[in-house]
Amino acid sequence: MTKIDKHGEVFRADRRRFLRGAATAGISAAAAALAAPAFAQEALNNIIAAPQRGNWNDQFDARATNAARVATNQPILSLQTLGDIQTAIASYxxxxxxxxxxxxxxxxxFQIGMSDPAIEILRKRLMVSGDLPKEAGISPAFDTYVDAAVRRFQARHGLPADGVMGQFTYAAMNVSVNTRLGQLQTNLGRLTPLANETAQNPRFVMVNIPAARLEAVEAGGVVQRHTTVVGKITRQTPILASNINEVIFxxxxxxxxxIIKxxxxxxxxxxxxxxTKNKIRLFxxxxxxxxxxSVDWNTDDAVKLMLRQDPGKINAMSSTKxxxxxxxxVYMHDTPEKNFFFNLMRFDSSGCVRVQNVRDLDVWLLKNTPGWDRQHxxxxxxxxxxxPVELTDPVPLHFVYITAWSTGDGVVQFRDDIYKMDGAAELALGTNT
Structure with missing residues (x-):
């Protein structure tokens, strides 16, 4: 309980920290512009002066040579990530x-093969954020360079990396740099106590609520990642720290x-x-x-009863709790509704966390519990x-709310502020709608 309260205190200060950070960023930017007016436009001038390359007729595919990989085995909750997010703050x-x-x-x-004057602006936008190399040049063509850059941008923002400029890609691109800077500073405050704490744990599990993703971490590296479904806006998954002590098959x-009500x-x-259809019994x-x-369903009398669903394929937790x-x-569990894992935004539970490919996680959690190998x-x-199986070695668990982080190589990740905890309206992109 102490851990939960401590982390809760950090989160209650987040909005104030974000607003202060964004304001400071704005002042710093203005000061820099006044001190060196020409310097403020240097990035865009360099882009404009870059050689014209990457038209539709060019025979190459930039996907294979795109600058930095978005995937990494570096945990979000790590001392390395703290250093990387500080580097990202300096860059932004x-x-x-x-x-x-x-x-x-x-x-x-826009999509590959199209040509439009607005694509010149798109190229500039992607170059400034490091998603498109300057060598790609400025032209109105949506070529393979731009396609790869848009996909990289989308992947960094938790969007489907399809290269198509849709509603949410536009919304993410048009969040101002000062707002993103404030978001990074806010999340640095969130990450600092968590990273210092998990540095002491050889194994732990983290669920990042805004990303709807789970990391299983061992010996300083991510050994498993799982897509998850987390709580609706009206039934939010809580921020917490605990220890996984039991797996029930x-x-x-x-x-x-x-849920009854x-x-x-x-x-x-x-x-x-x-x-009856769902094998739920009343006691x-x-x-x-x-x-x-025997129950009057026109009243709330059923809330006084215990409703229990039998084990089986249609059980709400399927194979595992x-x-x-x-x-x-709240708890984590399997689900018979696997299709939810393929949704763009996976905020559909009543607060518990559904885990894709949960049996892989079961095996990892029980690796130190004698007799519980994969076959068993x-x-x-x-x-x-x-x-029910009690873990020989309970595994630390953290449900966290991290919407901005960096894992090196210039890759800065952002996620939709789905629960509106970051203090800036434009960060809630509405991808859950």
């Missing part, structure tokens, strides 16, 4: 001092009272067979099973028998 301060980047006009869905799902009761009013306070027909002590009654795990799941 420099960009701000040079006048920032141009705003992309309109909303045309073929779990029962005890339906939370909030908000979801089950309305569903039963529409379809009286809903509970009273004495542990006696109650028939759904991962437990850890916390005051929010698979056999246990296949049996359909509810089987």
């Amino acid at each position: 301060s420099d960009i701000a001092g040079r006048g920032g980047w141009p705003t992309m006009p309109g909303n045309a869905k 073929n779990p029962y799902w005890h339906v939370p009272k909030s 908000k979801d089950i009761i309305p569903l039963m009013r529409k379809d009286p067979q809903y509970l 009273n306070a004495q542990g006696q099973e109650v028939s759904p027909e 991962i437990n850890f002590n916390n005051p929010y009654s 795990i698979e056999d246990t799941i296949k049996s359909g028998i509810n089987t």
Whole structure:
């Protein structure tokens, strides 16, 4: 509980820190411009003077030579990332001092093969942020250079890297450099205590809520990454620190009272067979099973009952439930609804965290628990028998809210401020809509 309170205090200060950081960045940029007016435009002048290259007819593919890899095995919660985010802050301060980047006009869905005067502005925008090499030059062509640069930009912002200029790519590009600088400073404050704490842990799991991603970290490197589904805006996944102490195979799902009230009761009013179809049984306070027909679903009486779903493929947690002590009654789990993992923004749970390819995580969590190798795990799941397993070595767990970070090589990552914790309206891009 102390850890949760400590991290919560850091987050409560984030909005104030962001606004101070953004204001400071603006003042610094203005001072730099006054001190050296010509210097403020140097970045764009260099771009404009660059050789004209990269037209549609050129026979090359820039995808293979794009500057820096976005993927890395460096953990977000690491001392290395602290250093890298400080480097990113210095870089973005420099960009701000040079006048920032141009705003992309309109909303045309440019893609490879197209030509438009606005693509010249797009090239300048991508060059200033380091996504497009200056050698690509300025031209109205959306060629393979620009396609690769847009894909890199999209990947850095958690968007589908398809090279198509869509609504959310425009929105991300038009966030000002001062706002991005403030966002980096805010997240440096969030990361600092977490990175120092996890540096003491040989193994830990991190769920980054805005990215809807999980990292399993061992010996200073990411050994597994998993796509996740996290809480809706109205039912947010909490920020917390705990220890994973149990994995349950073929779990029962005890339906939370909030879901009974908000979801089950309305569903039963529409379809009286809903509970039966989904193998959810009702029990009273004495542990006696109650028939759904005996409940008045036009009232909230069902909240007084315990609703439990039997293990199986349609169980809300499918094969696995991962437990850890916390005051929010949340956990991580498998899901029968695998299609949600392929959504652009995965904010669809009631606060718990659904994990893609969770069996790989099960194996890693239980590697130090005797008798629980991959084959035994698979056999246990296949049996359909509810089987709780206590970890021999509990694994530290962190649910965090990190919307900006850097992992070296000039790759700076940003994510949609989905829960609006960063203190700037333009950072909530609305990608959940």
